[in-house]
Amino acid sequence: xxxxxxxxxxIVQEDLMAVEKELYSIIQSPVNLVNDIxxxxxxxxxxxxxxxxxxxxxxxxNPDPSSELLPMAVAIELIHMATLVHDDVIDNADxxxxxxxxxxxxxxxxxxxxxxxxxxxxxxxxxxGAKQNMLKILTDVISNxxxxxxxxxxxxxxxxxxxxxxxxxxxxxxxxxxxASCELGALTGGMDNRDVMQVREYGYAIGMAFQITDDILDIxxxxxxxxxPVGNDLRQGIVTLPAIYALKTSTHRxxxxxxxxxxxxxxxxxxxxxxILYETDAVEYSYxxxxxxxxxxxxxxxxxxxxxxxxxxxxxxDFVGLRKx
Amino acid sequence: xxxxxxxxxxIVQEDLMAVEKELYSIIQSPVNLVNDIxxxxxxxxxxxxxxxxxxxxxxxxNPDPSSELLPMAVAIELIHMATLVHDDVIDNADxxxxxxxxxxxxxxxxxxxxxxxxxxxxxxxxxxGAKQNMLKILTDVISNxxxxxxxxxxxxxxxxxxxxxxxxxxxxxxxxxxxASCELGALTGGMDNRDVMQVREYGYAIGMAFQITDDILDIxxxxxxxxxPVGNDLRQGIVTLPAIYALKTSTHRxxxxxxxxxxxxxxxxxxxxxxILYETDAVEYSYxxxxxxxxxxxxxxxxxxxxxxxxxxxxxxDFVGLRKx
Numbered sequence: 001x002x003x004x005x006x007x008x009x010x011i012v013q014e015d016l017m018a019v020e021k022e023l024y025s026i027i028q029s030p031v032n033l034v035n036d037i038x039x040x041x042x043x044x045x046x047x048x049x050x051x052x053x054x055x056x057x058x059x060x061x062n063p064d065p066s067s068e069l070l071p072m073a074v075a076i077e078l079i080h081m082a083t084l085v086h087d088d089v090i091d092n093a094d095x096x097x098x099x100x101x102x103x104x105x106x107x108x109x110x111x112x113x114x115x116x117x118x119x120x121x122x123x124x125x126x127x128x129g130a131k132q133n134m135l136k137i138l139t140d141v142i143s144n145x146x147x148x149x150x151x152x153x154x155x156x157x158x159x160x161x162x163x164x165x166x167x168x169x170x171x172x173x174x175x176x177x178x179x180a181s182c183e184l185g186a187l188t189g190g191m192d193n194r195d196v197m198q199v200r201e202y203g204y205a206i207g208m209a210f211q212i213t214d215d216i217l218d219i220x221x222x223x224x225x226x227x228x229p230v231g232n233d234l235r236q237g238i239v240t241l242p243a244i245y246a247l248k249t250s251t252h253r254x255x256x257x258x259x260x261x262x263x264x265x266x267x268x269x270x271x272x273x274x275x276i277l278y279e280t281d282a283v284e285y286s287y288x289x290x291x292x293x294x295x296x297x298x299x300x301x302x303x304x305x306x307x308x309x310x311x312x313x314x315x316x317x318d319f320v321g322l323r324k325x
Numbered sequence: 326x327x328x329x330x331x332x333x334x335x336i337v338q339e340d341l342m343a344v345e346k347e348l349y350s351i352i353q354s355p356v357n358l359v360n361d362i363x364x365x366x367x368x369x370x371x372x373x374x375x376x377x378x379x380x381x382x383x384x385x386x387n388p389d390p391s392s393e394l395l396p397m398a399v400a401i402e403l404i405h406m407a408t409l410v411h412d413d414v415i416d417n418a419d420x421x422x423x424x425x426x427x428x429x430x431x432x433x434x435x436x437x438x439x440x441x442x443x444x445x446x447x448x449x450x451x452x453x454g455a456k457q458n459m460l461k462i463l464t465d466v467i468s469n470x471x472x473x474x475x476x477x478x479x480x481x482x483x484x485x486x487x488x489x490x491x492x493x494x495x496x497x498x499x500x501x502x503x504x505a506s507c508e509l510g511a512l513t514g515g516m517d518n519r520d521v522m523q524v525r526e527y528g529y530a531i532g533m534a535f536q537i538t539d540d541i542l543d544i545x546x547x548x549x550x551x552x553x554p555v556g557n558d559l560r561q562g563i564v565t566l567p568a569i570y571a572l573k574t575s576t577h578r579x580x581x582x583x584x585x586x587x588x589x590x591x592x593x594x595x596x597x598x599x600x601i602l603y604e605t606d607a608v609e610y611s612y613x614x615x616x617x618x619x620x621x622x623x624x625x626x627x628x629x630x631x632x633x634x635x636x637x638x639x640x641x642x643d644f645v646g647l648r649k650x
Contacts, residue, residue, distance in 0.1 A: 031472045033479050086441060090434040109415040109478050112437055116411060117471035119444045124464035132453045139449035146442035147356045153434050154358050 008315045011308050012055040019051050019073045026074060026121050037102050037114040041081050044099055050076045050178060053206070053316070054185040057199050060309035061189020069188060071125045072134065076181050078122035079138070083145060085115040090153070091236060134184055141180040148172025157237035159247060159260040166241055167208070170215075175207030182206075195302040202313065205297035209290045209320050215240035216286045217323075219274055231270045237263065241289065242282035243273075252276045294321045333640045336633050337380040344376050344398045351399060351446050362427050362439040366406050369424055375401045375503060378531070378641070379510040382524050385634035386514020394513060396450045397459065401506050403447035404463070408470060410440040415478070416561060459509055466505040473497025482562035484572060484585040491566055492533070500532030507531075520627040527638065530622035534615045534645050540565035541611045542648075544599055556595045562588065566614065567607035568598075577601045619646050 009016055020042075027038035051073035058069050087093075088101040089108045095101060103111040126135065151169055155161055182203030186196040218233045219242055233240050239247075239260060247253050247260075259265065259273040277283070294317045301313055334341055345367075352363035376398035383394050412418075413426040414433045420426060428436040451460065476494055480486055507528030511521040543558045544567055558565050564572075564585060572578050572585075584590065584598040602608070619642045626638055 029468075029472055031476055031479075034472055034475050082441075086437055090437060108433075110475055112411055112415060113471045113475045113478070115441075116407075116444070117468050117475075119441070120464045120467035120471065123448055124461065124468065127460035127464050128457045135452035136449065139445045139452050142445035143354075143442050143449065146438045146445065147354055147359055150356055150359050150435055150438050150442075153438070154356075 008312050008319065009052050009056075011059055011312055012052060015055045015059075015069060015073065016048055016052060018070055019048065019055075019077065022070055022074045022125075023077060026078070026125055027118070029117070033106070033110060034114060034117060037085075037106055037110060038118070040099075040102060040105070041085060041114070041118075044097055046080075046084075046097065048077060049210075049316075050080055050181040053178065053203060053313075054181045054188075056309050056312055057182045057185025057191075057203075058188040059185075060199075060305050060313075061186060061191045061195075063189050067188060068129055071129050072184055072188065075122040075125040075130075075138070076184070078118050078125065079142060080177070082115045082118035082122065083149075085111050085118070087149070089115075090149070091232075093232075131187075134187060137180050137184060137187075141177050144172050144176050148174075148176075152238060155239070157261050157263050159239065159257040161239050161244060163241065163244055166239070166244055170208055170211045171204070174211040175204045178207030178210065179204035191302070191304075195304055198300050198302040199305070201300040202297045205293045205300060206317060206320060209293035209297065209317075212241055212286055212290050212293070213320060213323060216242060216283055216290070219277055220283060231274050234260070234273050235265055235270050237261075237265075241286045242277050245282040245285045246277045246280045249282075250276050250280045252279070290321055294318075333637050333644065334377050334381075336384055336637055337377060340380045340384075340394060340398065341373055341377060343395055344373065344380075344402065347395055347399045347450075348402060351403070351450055352443070354442070358431070358435060359439060359442055362410075362431055362435060363443070365427060365430070366410060366439070366443075369422055371405075371409075371422065373402060374535075374641075375405055375506040378503065378528060378638075379506045379513075381634050381637055382507045382510025382516075382528075383513040384510075385524075385630050385638075386511060386516045386520075388514050392513060393454055396454050397509055397513065400447040400450040400455075400463070401509070403443050403450065404467060405502070407440045407443035407447065408474075410436050410443070412474070414440075415474070416557075418557075456512075459512060462505050462509060462512075466502050469497050469501050473499075473501075477563060480564070482586050482588050484564065484582045486564050486569060488566065488569055491564070491569055495533055495536045496529070499536040500529045503532030503535065504529035516627070516629075520629055523625050523627040524630070526625040527622045530618045530625060531642060531645060534618035534622065534642075537566055537611055537615050537618070538645060538648060541567060541608055541615070544602055545608060556599050559585070559598050560590055560595050562586075562590075566611045567602050570607040570610050571602045571605045574607075575601050575605045577604070615646055619643075 023042050024039070027042065029035045029038065054073050054076055055069060063069060084096070085102050088096060089103045089111050093101050094104045102114060148169055152173060155165070179200045183196055183200040186199040191199065215233060218240065219231060222230065234243065237260065243256070243260065246256055250256055256273060256276045259269045262269060297317045298314060301310060348367050349364070352367065354360045354363065379398050379401055380394060388394060409421070410427050413421060414428045414436050418426050419429045427439060473494055477498065480490070504525045508521055508525040511524040516524065540558060543565070544556060547555065559568065562585065568585065571581055575581055581598060581601045584594045587594060622642045623639060626635060
């Protein structure tokens with residue numbers, strides 16, 4: 001996906017540059033291979049959406065001047081990186097964001113270990129500063145994400161999933177972490193309980209919209225735009241919202257079902273599966289759900305939150321809805 | 326490996342039973358597969374050496390009556406379990422301690438994710454209680470272990486390693502974590518700095534002796550005793566102390582070198598490699614190194630540490646030297 005326009009992050013631009021610098025610094029290892037893989041992962045970049053949300057929500061409150069925002073922002077991104085590198089091993093992914101994955105370049109074994117290394121570095125970043133309740137929020141969300149990923153593995157090639165299953169899975173593997181990033185920011189910003197919960201709700205809805213968009217783009221964007229093959233989810237038996245909708249509404253739903261449950265899908269199967277999805281209004285339906293979540297995100301922002309931070313958070317909601325790859 | 330005789334752990338028997346109970350409790354997941362794999366890992370058991378050492382060292386001091394020993398002991402064992410499940414994925418191991426590994430039973434993907442789940446649960450256990458310096462010790466030792474494992478991967482099938490390389494690698498992947506378990510116990514027990522460092526040195530030496538013994542047993546014990554195939558290290562190109570010694574002293578060292586650097590070792594190659602090791606006094610030499618470390622461990626115990634805890638720690642040193650599988 002393309003980067004967020006810079007202006008969205010204006011208020012936290014300096015913080016984010018410091019995060020970037022600290023990411024390079026904390027992953028430094030005397031072991032060359034660890035260094036190479038970690039640097040590759042930091043360079044692979046991404047949007048830094050989670051630390052940006054954390055920082056914005058913190059700046060949206062009144063963070064204690066003595067409190068350091070950087071360590072938690074760095075920890076959040078390291079955790080995200082660790083999940084990505086392990087996900088790519090699990091998905092056997094060759095490319096991410098148009099670049100070779102760590103597993104494609106250095107093999108699964110080193111990638112698993114580097115993921116573990118990043119877990120440790122994430123907790124190392126916050127070991128000396130984080131409040132206990134914040135640590136607990138973070139560890140809970142990680143175990144939750146792992147559960148979500150395992151459910152996804154377990155339910156692969158299962159055409160009997162409904163929308164509720166899908167929403168639960170997306171919450172666990174994506175939205176809860178984005179929600180937690182916002183919640184942790186709000187807590188650092190010293191917001192009151194009610195506002196913390198509202199900011200968390202904003203993050204949750206952004207996360208849901210974000211993942212559904214990802215799942216739509218997996219079938220509509222070009223491989224070049226995606227930086228990975230089209231129809232990847234289908235090929236891996238991951239049943240996403242458009243597929244669930246088509247399984248319910250398509251006149252070819254039996255054919256689609258047979259394609260989805262086939263663990264040895266050919267390229268032709270994937271192509272035909274996508275064709276069936278395109279024939280329905282699965283994509284429109286899914287975008288409608290994205291819009292609903294984004295509206296919910298906007299509505300969730302506490303009224304006490306105003307000024308440029310509110311604007312930035314609203315712009316993020318707009319942007320998530322607009323992105324085409 | 327067989328369990329330690331119960332009497333060694335008499336003083337911390339109750340603590341260890343509480344650890345066992347808490348392990349089952351903390352891994353509980355609403356996701357059946359996560360539960361099944363985690364329970365399998367807890368049941369696979371092992372010696373609980375690291376939490377036992379932590380508890381003994383804590384009880385060897387005067388832990389603040391209000392301090393809870395359990396969370397850190399549980400975290401230490403969970404971290405150990407997470408490393409084991411990922412190691413087995415990396416080594417493609419089918420059995421550990423005579424039981425099928427998680428990866429053999431549930432596949433690599435679920436095993437990687439369950440390892441991640443255990444990382445999160447480990448930090449969750451101590452999120453609300455651990456002192457910051459203790460968290461830092463733990464995260465440092467984990468990133469260190471990952472580096473050690475990656476070095477091991479990188480140096481596989483490399484016959485040019487010397488004893489110093491080996492010792493460094495063993496320190497990173499095994500001894501430092503056992504040292505940290507003791508250090509964390511001593512810190513919880515409120516020992517003074519000098520004693521903490523001595524207890525840490527004890528743990529380090531125990532860890533070195535422990536891993537060298539493991540590496541010896543890999544070539545001398547029967548598959549049945551090991552609960553895994555004999556000559557496993559050789560087959561995977563992991564060059565351990567006996568091999569390094571034989572590469573230096575054997576009249577067949579050129580043949581051994583050719584076997585080690587061959588990434589497609591046949592069973593006959595492994596058998597011949599072991600034969601060459603047996604012909605030298607590689608095993609005796611390695612056991613001499615074990616004895617030296619154990620003597621160093623005994624000498625490292627601070628004089629202020631006495632009574633049954635001292636006896637237990639001395640017995641552990643004896644036991645590590647005696648174990649035959």
